[in-house]
Amino acid sequence: MNTHALIQTAQAIVAKGKGLLAMDESTSTCNRRFASVGIAQTLEMRRSYRELLLSAPSLSDCISGVILYDETIRQTRADGTPLVQLAHDAGMLVGIKVDTGAKDLAGHPGEKVTEGLDGLRERLQGYMEMGARFAKWRGVITVGDGPMPSPACIDANAHALARYAALCHEVGLVPLIEPEVLMTGAHTQARCQAVTEEVLRSVFAHLDVQGVLLEAVLLKPNMVIAGLSCVTQNTPQDVAIATVQCLLRTVPAAIAGITFLSGGQSGELASSRLNAMHTRHAKPGQMVTLPWPLSFSFARALQHPTLEIWSGQQANKKAAQDALRHRARCNSAALKGNYSAEMEKAMDTP
Ligand code: 13P
Numbered sequence: 001m002n003t004h005a006l007i008q009t010a011q012a013i014v015a016k017g018k019g020l021l022a023m024d025e026s027t028s029t030c031n032r033r034f035a036s037v038g039i040a041q042t043l044e045m046r047r048s049y050r051e052l053l054l055s056a057p058s059l060s061d062c063i064s065g066v067i068l069y070d071e072t073i074r075q076t077r078a079d080g081t082p083l084v085q086l087a088h089d090a091g092m093l094v095g096i097k098v099d100t101g102a103k104d105l106a107g108h109p110g111e112k113v114t115e116g117l118d119g120l121r122e123r124l125q126g127y128m129e130m131g132a133r134f135a136k137w138r139g140v141i142t143v144g145d146g147p148m149p150s151p152a153c154i155d156a157n158a159h160a161l162a163r164y165a166a167l168c169h170e171v172g173l174v175p176l177i178e179p180e181v182l183m184t185g186a187h188t189q190a191r192c193q194a195v196t197e198e199v200l201r202s203v204f205a206h207l208d209v210q211g212v213l214l215e216a217v218l219l220k221p222n223m224v225i226a227g228l229s230c231v232t233q234n235t236p237q238d239v240a241i242a243t244v245q246c247l248l249r250t251v252p253a254a255i256a257g258i259t260f261l262s263g264g265q266s267g268e269l270a271s272s273r274l275n276a277m278h279t280r281h282a283k284p285g286q287m288v289t290l291p292w293p294l295s296f297s298f299a300r301a302l303q304h305p306t307l308e309i310w311s312g313q314q315a316n317k318k319a320a321q322d323a324l325r326h327r328a329r330c331n332s333a334a335l336k337g338n339y340s341a342e343m344e345k346a347m348d349t350p
Pocket of ligand 1: 022023024025067138176261262263264297298299300301
């Protein structure tokens with residue numbers, strides 16, 4: 001393990017004002033999103049959409065890296081250039097989703113465990129050779145009535161995340177560790193916070209057992225938010241306070257950084273909540289004084305409304321790329337506490 005290179009990569013991902021573009025939807029998820037806006041669900045349309053995202057001008061001003069799916073990391077742009085090369089030429093690091101999906105957890109109806117550890121070492125080596133420098137594994141935690149999530153679900157997912165992280169380091173990839181407490185449900189924000197704290201404690205306990213070097217990992221958590229069908233929804237300030245408190249209680253100061261998932265929040269809400277985390281902890285003229293950088297690794301909150309604008313039409317490509325860059329700029333501004341609703345009115349082009 002080249003510790004120095006791993007730490008440098010992890011730190012580059014959360015460089016000041018930058019975050020990640022997650023574009024690693026599995027084929028079925030990508031097809032579902034295409035179907036929702038009337039785009040043909042073909043290999044070529046998926047390739048073409050991913051090329052559109054990666055070739056958006058000036059994206060790397062705000063985006064340090066992109067998370068790809070297995071299909072995408074093997075594809076080329078129309079002129080034959082590998083899409084990985086396109087990302088590198090644009091100044092962005094390449095990451096890869098390496099789990100094989102959340103499957104039903106035996107004996108625990110309604111709960112999932114993420115699979116993909118079998119053969120992972122060899123797959124990681126292959127991705128490293130293809131140019132990836134970081135990886136992603138997502139565990140999914142559902143908040144339900146009574147004892148859900150179960151200790152079994154939390155433990156199984158945390159164990160898998162730690163085993164994956166250790167394998168990543170062995171091969172030379174920075175692991176992005178994503179334990180996602182889902183927003184679906186009627187639970188309160190306090191319950192989301194309690195569950196998220198329990199999950200993160202378990203994840204870091206398992207990372208400790210596996211001897212994972214914390215300085216070379218990134219955490220990709222959910223924000224602490226009430227369930228989507230909870231009657232009481234939170235202000236951005238509420239989300240910022242609870243999220244930061246939850247992280248301070250559970251996440252070692254040693255890790256390289258935290259890059260939130262969006263989890264189905266709108267682009268504007270995700271930006272305003274991220275912004276509130278930075279204004280609350282910023283001192284005049286300074287960045288946040290937390291032990292780790294807080295950044296973003298959004299899929300939907302960055303890609304919406306790009307996909308809708310594109311609609312599979314070449315003629316809409318530039319407008320779709322402008323929309324992507326706009327969301328990237330809003331989130332970059334949020335990392336400095338400079339995002340405001342005003343920014344949404346002016347969509348600047350390079
Ligand atoms: P969302 O931001 O849409 O939750 O996606 C995050 C993610 O991990 C996709 O890879």
